[in-house]
Amino acid sequence: MNDSTHSLSRERVLDAAERLFSQRGYSSVTLRDIAQDLDMKQASLYYHVKGKEELFVEVTERSLQRHREGLREVMQNEALNWQGQLHAVTHWLLSQPPMNVTRVIQSDMPEISKVHADQLMMSMYRAMLMPLEQIFMQAQQETDLPLPHAGLLVGAFLSLIEGIRNAPTNEQYFSKDQAADQIIEVLIRGLQSR
Amino acid sequence: MNDSTHSLSRERVLDAAERLFSQRGYSSVTLRDIAQDLDMKQASLYYHVKGKEELFVEVTERSLQRHREGLREVMQNEALNWQGQLHAVTHWLLSQPPMNVTRVIQSDMPEISKVHADQLMMSMYRAMLMPLEQIFMQAQQETDLPLPHAGLLVGAFLSLIEGIRNAPTNEQYFSKDQAADQIIEVLIRGLQSR
DNA sequence: GTCTATATATAGATAGAC
């Protein structure tokens, strides 16, 4: 899509970069970290990519396109009600390398050029915020409670996902997906008794 | 508490460092950024602090102690029910520079020494996770719904706070506190009609 | 307490051999 060569080793570079960037953020990850992860030398990466910023933009863009497609599919798969969609997209998001919207916006974006930052913001909106808004707009229509604006709910929901990701697995017998289901049920039904 | 001198200019250094670190994270912020913010030269910072890592640890520790004290106060102020406490601690957290637990753990901690990381993890638990767990344990007792483990709820709640912080203020006429109240009400009552 | 100057370390990037 972006570059010419689609060799296998290039894919490996992108995969490693995406995993590291998405875990620790743009400025925390060095090209040497990525190379080391691949048992390569830092300079060898330059055969595959133009530079660090271009690498970050490409893997983030690639991840966002995958999110766009993945969310679309999981949302239209069997006409679920919005509650079911909420569970489904949660599981799908947790199956992916973390797309920590908060950190990307607050820490990563300021480190790259404005052109690239604007581009990623646009993609992020189209790939994640727009699709998820649809779910909450459905909820708006069905409920008789006064709900916050859908955009606000989407931001809150995406934060929740990242919170679940580093939930303490120590003291419990639950998988991430089970923990996620429990949290999503709270989001749907509330903490309070009826 | 930590160092000897408590001059006014030292406090200004710590304040600037805390604000920048808490906004953009450890590795994104350079000592030059902090110095520039204070109209100083980078080298001048070394009169006040031993180094970047020590500066980060000190301001993070200072912030956590403030959180410990602030949360304690706001929670015992007038015996609120847990719903009221949830709103109160939310407002208090939003009045502070962001303590983005997710980013601190995932991005900042790996950049510092294990000793310092362990120290901060401990303080973070005592200052934030423990006090907030009490609120959710109250909720557990009152509700007849099967709720997730309190630790999981705390993690989700703290993520929510950070999500609210960078909520889009563009298209709405609401303040952060109003947006927060709306989200917390969803957490309490749920999205779904009763 | 802050400065200039500089040392040292590290990161991104390039050149060229293989």
Added chain:
DNA sequence: GTCTATCTATATATAGAC
């Protein structure tokens, strides 16, 4: 495609004048 060697830029850190 990957390597070694190296350049350049930037960041942390130190020395010493004022």
